[in-house]
Amino acid sequence: MSAVPLRSRIYALLLVAVTATGMVAAVAGNDFDRTRRQVTVTIILFGMIILAEFFDISFAGAHAFAVSVGAALCLAAGLELGPFLGALVVMTAHLVEGLYARRQPFKTVVNVTNHGLSTLASAAVYHAIAVDGATPLHDPRNVTALILAAVTYILVNSWALMLIVAPVVGTSAVAMWRENFAGLIVELFTLPALGGLVPVLVDQGELALLVVIIPLIGPHFAFKAVLRAQEETRVVMEGLADALERRDPYTHEHSMRVTEYVQAILDEMPHVSREAGQATLAAARVHDLGKVGIQDLALSKPGPLDAAERKAMQEHPQIGAEIVGRLEMYRSCSAIVRHHHERWDGTGYPDGLGGEAIPLGARVIAVADSFDAMTSDRAYRRAMSEAHALAELRRQSGSQFDPQVVTAFDRVHAQPATSPEPRFAAATAK
Numbered sequence: 425m426s427a428v429p430l431r432s433r434i435y436a437l438l439l440v441a442v443t444a445t446g447m448v449a450a451v452a453g454n455d456f457d458r459t460r461r462q463v464t465v466t467i468i469l470f471g472m473i474i475l476a477e478f479f480d481i482s483f484a485g486a487h488a489f490a491v492s493v494g495a496a497l498c499l500a501a502g503l504e505l506g507p508f509l510g511a512l513v514v515m516t517a518h519l520v521e522g523l524y525a526r527r528q529p530f531k532t533v534v535n536v537t538n539h540g541l542s543t544l545a546s547a548a549v550y551h552a553i554a555v556d557g558a559t560p561l562h563d564p565r566n567v568t569a570l571i572l573a574a575v576t577y578i579l580v581n582s583w584a585l586m587l588i589v590a591p592v593v594g595t596s597a598v599a600m601w602r603e604n605f606a607g608l609i610v611e612l613f614t615l616p617a618l619g620g621l622v623p624v625l626v627d628q629g630e631l632a633l634l635v636v637i638i639p640l641i642g643p644h645f646a647f648k649a650v651l652r653a654q655e656e657t658r659v660v661m662e663g664l665a666d667a668l669e670r671r672d673p674y675t676h677e678h679s680m681r682v683t684e685y686v687q688a689i690l691d692e693m694p695h696v697s698r699e700a701g702q703a704t705l706a707a708a709r710v711h712d713l714g715k716v717g718i719q720d721l722a723l724s725k726p727g728p729l730d731a732a733e734r735k736a737m738q739e740h741p742q743i744g745a746e747i748v749g750r751l752e753m754y755r756s757c758s759a760i761v762r763h764h765h766e767r768w769d770g771t772g773y774p775d776g777l778g779g780e781a782i783p784l785g786a787r788v789i790a791v792a793d794s795f796d797a798m799t800s801d802r803a804y805r806r807a808m809s810e811a812h813a814l815a816e817l818r819r820q821s822g823s824q825f826d827p828q829v830v831t832a833f834d835r836v837h838a839q840p841a842t843s844p845e846p847r848f849a850a851a852t853a854k
Contacts, residue, residue, distance in 0.1 A: 496618030502547025685792035704785030714744025
């Protein structure tokens with residue numbers, strides 16, 4: 425917990441306090457009458473929430489966003505069991521899951537209270553509006569209550585979490601909200617649909633809830649298969665990029681080093697969204713994949729390239745972008761690959777873009793790529809020192825390179841070393 429920023433800990437304490445206050449206020453209105461039906465529903469929902477969390481059951485959404493089935497079940501628990509009992513079931517289930525998974529106490533507390541408060545607040549909104557004794561689909565009033573309950577759940581759950589997490593990742597809650605807005609919209613449509621289904625099934629008989637288990641687990645395994653295929657695709661593409669670099673002993677592991685530099689630069693640019701940062705890192709690993717279409721002689725030529733060789737070499741960003749653009753998981757970074765040899769002054773290639781018209785990821789890779797090229801042995805020259813290479817980056821700042829990216833890379837090297845090992849262990853000249 426000592427590594428958690430003070431602001432995050434303060435927000436977490438506020439979350440605990442608000443949740444506890446809400447539970448105390450809700451206990452007076454608890455109508456848990458211990459009927460066999462309500463006990464059965466409570467036990468089944470408790471088990472389903474744990475199952476959803478253990479299996480991490482989720483459905484794929486837009487912009488790499490996953491909609492958690494567990495969140496829908498938490499909403500459903502509040503709708504069916506009321507604010508107090510619904511929140512109690514949700515909090516207990518998440519506590520059991522956190523203890524079983526041996527999560528850090530801070531994360532477990534935040535997870536338990538966040539889901540508990542979200543369930544409590546959304547259930548209070550629903551039961552204040554809906555017609556008693558009827559399902560969420562009974563009439564327009566209950567449907568309206570269901571939608572408002574889902575909005576409340578999403579707002580409470582997302583903002584409570586973002587306020588706590590934002591200081592940890594070095595960004596603002598507002599920036600995180602904007603980054604995840606598209607996914608939250610997807611969740612706004614799915615939460616009431618999935619959450620509202622549970623009370624409808626219970627109305628047919630409490631054991632009808634068991635029918636939901638198979639449909640929940642089936643899509644989970646399908647989604648996992650998709651993720652596994654994406655991971656295997658990533659491994660293959662990066663392996664191909666590494667194999668291409670082995671053709672030239674001077675560029676062996678070049679992309680891995682560039683990716684390491686890119687990560688260091690992004691760490692100094694907290695305003696860059698997580699989504700944009702991930703796309704940039706993915707592009708960095710395969711940014712030279714287009715050299716598959718370049719002859720070995722041109723790649724390893726010890727002297728200057730002639731006009732034809734230079735023209736062929738300058739085609740590799742386009743070739744690389746065409747290759748990665750055919751794959752869904754790399755589509756968001758194909759423009760970064762295409763433009764990583766553009767220049768800030770507009771004299772680069774392939775499209776002569778300049779300034780902020782160049783994708784930010786491409787501007788970051790340009791600095792990292794050039795630094796690695798200068799500090800590595802090549803067939804036509806020996807490696808420069810890091811100090812010399814940094815001086816060259818500063819000299820070209822505002823002409824070849826984006827000044828803010830160069831400044832960020834300068835800050836990386838200005839940081840005191842925390843160990844006697846090189847800051848970038850993989851950056852040994854080849």
